[in-house]
Amino acid sequence: MFGIEVAPRGRSGGLMLLWEKSQVVQIRSYSDDYIDAEIQGEDGNGKWRFTDFYCNPEVTRRKASWERLVRLSQDSSLPWMCAGDFNEVLFQHEKTGCARPGWQIRDFRNALQQSNFSDIGYEGQTFTWWNRREHPSTVRARLDRACANVRWQMQFPNSRVEHLPLIHSDHCPLLIRFLPNPYVKPEQQKRRFRFEAMWLRSPRCEEVIRSGWGEVQARDPNHTVWEKVRNCRVALLQWEKVDFGNMKRRIKQTEDRIALKQQGLFDDETNREVRILKRQLEEYKSNENMMWQQRSKTEWLCERDRNTKFFHATASSRKKQNEIRRIKDVNGNWCKDKHEIQMFFWDIFATSSPVVVRRAGYLKTC
Structure with a gap:
C-alpha cells in the first residue's frame, strides 16, 4: 500500500x-x-x-x-x-x-x-x-x-x-x-480519411484544397495526381485540427456551463443566460450533426435526437436513474445482490396467481 x-x-x-x-x-x-x-x-x-x-x-x-x-x-x-x-x-x-x-x-x-x-x-x-x-x-x-x-x-x-x-x-x-466505458477500445485504429461534408460550410475549405493541390510540381505525370490528392488530405486534416478542433472544445465548454446552470435556481437572469448558451451550442453542434448524418446509412438523425456528447451524458444519467439497485424483501431486509433481485421478479411472473400489489410494496426509491 x-x-x-x-x-x-x-x-x-x-x-x-x-x-x-x-x-x-x-x-x-x-x-x-x-x-x-x-x-x-x-x-x-x-x-x-x-x-x-x-x-x-x-x-x-x-x-x-x-x-x-x-x-x-x-x-x-x-x-x-x-x-x-x-x-x-x-x-x-x-x-x-x-x-x-x-x-x-x-x-x-x-x-x-x-x-x-x-x-x-x-x-x-x-x-x-x-x-x-x-x-x-x-x-x-x-x-x-x-x-x-x-x-x-x-x-x-x-x-x-x-x-x-x-x-x-x-x-x-x-x-x-466506477467502471470504465465498455465501448473504449484498448488501441485506437488508424484513422480512415473521410472528406467531411461539414467542411464545405466553411469558406476556407476551397482555399485549403487549392493550396494543397497546387503544391505538387511532380515531373512524372503518373505520380502527379496521387501526390496532389495526398497533399490535399494532409492539408485538410491539419486545417480540421485547427478550426474544427477548436469548435469541439467550445461545444464541451458550453455543454458544461449549461449543465451546471440547469442545476441551480432558475431566475430570469439564469434563464436568459441559458437561452444564450443554447443558441451558441446549436451553432456549434450543427457541423457535428452533419458529420453523424454523413456516417449514417439511413436518415435517422433528426432535430430532436441529436447525437452529441451532451445528449449521451443526459441519456446515461437517465439510464442510471432507471435502474433497480436494491429491494426490500418480505422480511424487511434490503437486498443489493443482482441475482436475488432478478429472482424476486422471476417469482412474481412465474407464479400462477402472483400477489403483485402486495409484493410491490417492498420496492422503495433507492
Whole structure:
C-alpha cells in the first residue's frame, strides 16, 4: 500500500490518499486543502485526474479555497474528478435548520462552473454531515460530494457515489464506484480519411484544397495526381485540427456551463443566460450533426435526437436513474445482490396467481 498524508490543522482538515501497489499514481501537487493526483487508467482507458479536496471551514477564508480550485482546473485537460468536504451546499434544500447565506452558495456554484465541474449525484441518504445535537437543535447538510468534468463522466459513465451511514464521524463516508466505458477500445485504429461534408460550410475549405493541390510540381505525370490528392488530405486534416478542433472544445465548454446552470435556481437572469448558451451550442453542434448524418446509412438523425456528447451524458444519467439497485424483501431486509433481485421478479411472473400489489410494496426509491 502506498499513500500520501497532509496533517490536520488542529481538529479540522487533514487529508490522506492511499492506493494499491499495482496502481500507477503520480502526485501532481498538494497543500493543506487538497491532494492532486494523476492516475493511469486500466483496461485500455487513458489517464485521468483525481483531486481530494477540503474547503476551509472558516467563511472568511473560503474564497481562497475556491480560487485554488479554479487554478487547479487550469493545470490539465485530463478527465477529472474532484471529491471531498466542500463545507458548502449547492442548494438550500441540502441543509436543514437555518438557511445558508445566498452569497456563499453562489460562490460555490461559480467555483464549480469556472472549473467545468458538475455534481455526479449520489445514492442513499441526502445529508453527509450533522452537528450531533438533539432535536430541535439538529442541523444536517450535504457538505461532501464528488464532482467531475464531462470528459470524466464520459469515460466512466457507470460511476456511482454512495453515502454510507454516519457512525464514527460527524461526516458520512463517500463510496465512489466506477467502471470504465465498455465501448473504449484498448488501441485506437488508424484513422480512415473521410472528406467531411461539414467542411464545405466553411469558406476556407476551397482555399485549403487549392493550396494543397497546387503544391505538387511532380515531373512524372503518373505520380502527379496521387501526390496532389495526398497533399490535399494532409492539408485538410491539419486545417480540421485547427478550426474544427477548436469548435469541439467550445461545444464541451458550453455543454458544461449549461449543465451546471440547469442545476441551480432558475431566475430570469439564469434563464436568459441559458437561452444564450443554447443558441451558441446549436451553432456549434450543427457541423457535428452533419458529420453523424454523413456516417449514417439511413436518415435517422433528426432535430430532436441529436447525437452529441451532451445528449449521451443526459441519456446515461437517465439510464442510471432507471435502474433497480436494491429491494426490500418480505422480511424487511434490503437486498443489493443482482441475482436475488432478478429472482424476486422471476417469482412474481412465474407464479400462477402472483400477489403483485402486495409484493410491490417492498420496492422503495433507492
